[in-house]
Structures are given as structure tokens and as C-alpha cells.
Amino acid sequence: MKCQRDKFLLQGKVTYLNGAYMSPLLKKVEKAGIKGIIGKRKPYRIPPEDFFGESETLRRLYASLINVSDPSRIVIIPSVSYGMENAVKNLPKKKGTIIAAGGQFPSNVYPWRANSAYQINFIAPPISHNIGSLWNERILDAIDQDTAAVSLGQIHWVTGIKFDLQAIRKRTREVGAALIIDGTQSIGALPFDTEQIQPDAIITAGYKWLMGPYSLGLAYYGPIFDDGLPIENNWINRLGADDFSSLINYQDKFMPGALRYEVGEHSNFILVPMLIAAIKQLLQWRPEEIQQYCEELFVDAIEELGSLGYVIETQEARASHLFGINLPENIEMDRVKKALSVHKINISIRGNVLRISPNVYNDQKDVQRLLRALKEAII
Numbered sequence: 001m002k003c004q005r006d007k008f009l010l011q012g013k014v015t016y017l018n019g020a021y022m023s024p025l026l027k028k029v030e031k032a033g034i035k036g037i038i039g040k041r042k043p044y045r046i047p048p049e050d051f052f053g054e055s056e057t058l059r060r061l062y063a064s065l066i067n068v069s070d071p072s073r074i075v076i077i078p079s080v081s082y083g084m085e086n087a088v089k090n091l092p093k094k095k096g097t098i099i100a101a102g103g104q105f106p107s108n109v110y111p112w113r114a115n116s117a118y119q120i121n122f123i124a125p126p127i128s129h130n131i132g133s134l135w136n137e138r139i140l141d142a143i144d145q146d147t148a149a150v151s152l153g154q155i156h157w158v159t160g161i162k163f164d165l166q167a168i169r170k171r172t173r174e175v176g177a178a179l180i181i182d183g184t185q186s187i188g189a190l191p192f193d194t195e196q197i198q199p200d201a202i203i204t205a206g207y208k209w210l211m212g213p214y215s216l217g218l219a220y221y222g223p224i225f226d227d228g229l230p231i232e233n234n235w236i237n238r239l240g241a242d243d244f245s246s247l248i249n250y251q252d253k254f255m256p257g258a259l260r261y262e263v264g265e266h267s268n269f270i271l272v273p274m275l276i277a278a279i280k281q282l283l284q285w286r287p288e289e290i291q292q293y294c295e296e297l298f299v300d301a302i303e304e305l306g307s308l309g310y311v312i313e314t315q316e317a318r319a320s321h322l323f324g325i326n327l328p329e330n331i332e333m334d335r336v337k338k339a340l341s342v343h344k345i346n347i348s349i350r351g352n353v354l355r356i357s358p359n360v361y362n363d364q365k366d367v368q369r370l371l372r373a374l375k376e377a378i379i
């Protein structure tokens with residue numbers, strides 16, 4: 001794949017290596033949003049079918065991206081915390097331990113903490129080299145008969161370390177625990193195969209690696225959630241809601257399966273077409289190609305940074321679109337921050353880790369600028 005910067009409206013002077021914060025908008029996505037805004041000038045051109053049709057398209061496209069055979073297992077959500085809450089409230093095991101990765105994103109923590117039937121067991125990463133495989137071993141060792149669910153990302157949101165979801169799935173099956181994945185920091189840029197992993201839920205925000213707008217995400221809910229109670233009581237998830245003439249024949253039954261968990265007003269005529277346009281582009285690029293592009297972009301720079309004393313996890317154990325750089329003791333964070341600012345480089349700093357998250361709009365110029373800044377921070 002070649003650099004795709006011309007499909008975005010990024011400014012030349014800024015090096016943006018922060019897709020994990022949020023993606024810039026593709027020109028196509030911007031256009032779809034503007035069309036959605038303008039569409040409401042003429043509400044008489046928005047028929048009842050449109051309340052369902054575009055959501056269906058979005059389900060189908062996302063199902064294809066993450067290899068789900070039944071698109072009706074996918075619903076639109078406003079945020080990860082919302083999607084998680086539905087899973088927490090409807091977990092088959094009504095009490096027990098939730099295994100989580102140490103320092104995982106709060107949207108996959110607070111919903112569990114708020115439910116006193118569950119205790120979270122955070123599995124901390126080992127303080128050593130070769131963190132990836134040891135961390136996965138620790139997680140597997142922690143799963144036992146008391147485990148109600150393992151709930152974590154496909155990768156860690158700061159260091160990009162990959163979790164061995166297949167091994168975790170196997171172990172959770174042995175003890176009857178659910179597997180809930182937060183796909184926010186990976187899906188779109190790292191292949192995710194639902195049929196292969198068979199998690200019970202996958203909750204993903206749309207504004208990072210799916211390249212969509214803010215406030216719209218997607219969730220997959222597997223069969224264990226089919227008879228649950230959604231966290232809100234909206235009309236549009238009721239059986240027969242598409243018949244607008246009978247809406248006051250109040251209906252207590254929900255749509256079958258996962259569709260009951262979709263957020264009210266999911267037919268967002270601005271945001272849904274934007275996410276559709278974004279996922280269409282991702283399907284053309286393909287996550288494996290995006291991953292490859294990011295890997296090749298940084299392979300030499302990572303070697304050089306390693307020789308300068310910066311610490312980066314081995315290639316196999318981490319993602320290429322999101323990885324952490326740990327500072328050695330002789331390099332001060334303030335100096336790094338200053339150098340990044342001088343060179344107009346935008347990344348995220350989380351604790352003592354520099355989180356670098358490139359995408360297909362980055363090129364070697366961006367990488368060289370980052371290298372220059374990190375070299376200056378040493379001297």
C-alpha cells in the first residue's frame with residue numbers, strides 16, 4: 001500500500017501520530033456528514049424506511065470487516081461505556097470475578113465496578129522484558145471457576161501489547177466464563193476475526209481506527225445475550241417498530257437477539273452515513289494491509305530508537321499501528337515533550353509511555369521528524 005494522505009485534509013506542518021486519540025476524517029467521510037446535515041433541510045424526503053435502512057447497511061459492512069456471519073448481531077451504540085453496560089447487566093453468571101488487564105481503559109472498568117456482584121481482578125503486566133507473553137500467561141492463570149468474564153482489549157490501549165484472545169477464549173470456555181472485547185484501539189487497523197475467536201461481545205468506539213465520527217460506535221452481542229434486558233427502553237427496538245402507523249399498540253417484546261441493545265435514535269442521519277463511508281474505505285484497504293503499512297513505516301526507526309536506549313516491545317508481541325515507547329532513566333519526559341512540541345509532533349503521553357499510533361496517512365517524513373525529536377531529547 002502507498003501512503004493515503006491525499007484522502008485526508010491533514011495539515012502538512014503537523015506530524016500526526018495519534019490515531020489512538022482519534023482519527024482525522026477522510027474527505028469522503030466529511031462529505032457524507034455534510035450530505036446528512038443538508039438532507040434535513042427537506043425532512044419530507046426522509047421516509048420511515050430510512051430509519052432502518054442505513055443502520056442495516058452499517059451492520060452489514062461492519063459484519064464483513066470483523067467476519068460476523070449474521071449482521072443482526074451488530075448494533076449501533078453511542079459509546080463503549082454504553083455497550084459495556086448492556087453486557088454487564090446481562091451476563092449469564094450473576095456474580096464472580098471479572099478478569100481485566102492492568103491499566104485498561106476506564107469504559108471497560110466503571111460498568112463492572114458499579115455492579116457490586118462482580119469484583120475486578122486486574123492482571124498487571126510483568127516488569128521485565130518480553131512483557132507480552134508473560135502477561136498473557138498471567139491472565140490465563142488467573143481464570144478459574146469463579147471467573148464470570150474476561151473483559152479486555154484485543155491490545156492494550158497504551159502499549160499496544162496483544163492479548164492472546166484465542167487462548168483466553170479456550171480457557172474461559174473451560175470455566176463457563178464470558179469473553180468481552182473492547183475493540184476500540186484495534187478494530188479497523190488490526191485484523192479481527194469473530195468467527196475464529198468467538199467472543200461473547202465486542203464493543204468498539206467508531207472514532208479511532210474505524211475512522212468514523214465521534215459519538216457513534218458498534219457492538220456485537222453473541223447468543224448468550226439474546227434474551228437480556230437492554231439498559232434503555234426505547235421504542236425503536238420493539239418488535240414491529242418499523243410500522244409507524246401502529247406505534248401506540250404498545251409492544252413489550254423486543255426485536256429478536258442482539259437488536260434489542262441498539263441505542264435509541266440509532267438512525268442518525270449524519271453520523272451513520274459517515275461511519276458507512278469510513279468502513280467502506282477500510283474494507284478496500286483491508287486491516288492486514290494497514291497493519292503491514294504501519295509495520296514497514298517504523299521498522300528501521302524502532303531499531304534505531306532501541307539502540308539509543310528507548311524501550312519498545314518486540315514486534316511479535318505488539319501491534320504496529322499502536323505501540324509504546326518507554327523512556328530510559330537518563331531521558332527526562334520534559335525534554336521529550338519540548339522536543340515534540342518544537343517539531344510539531346502530536347502523540348499521546350500516558351504515564352511514562354509515549355504512545356505512537358500511525359496510520360496510512362503517515363509517511364517517512366513523519367517518522368524521521370519523530371526520530372529527530374527523540375534524539376534531541378537525549379542530548
Ligand SMILES: Cc1ncc(COP(=O)(O)O)c(C=O)c1O
Pocket residue numbers: 020078079080081082105107153157182184185205
Ligand atoms: C480502549 C478504549 N476503549 C474505549 C474508549 C472510549 O470509550 P467511550 O466510548 O466510553 O468514551 C477509548 C478512548 O480512548 C479507548 O482507548
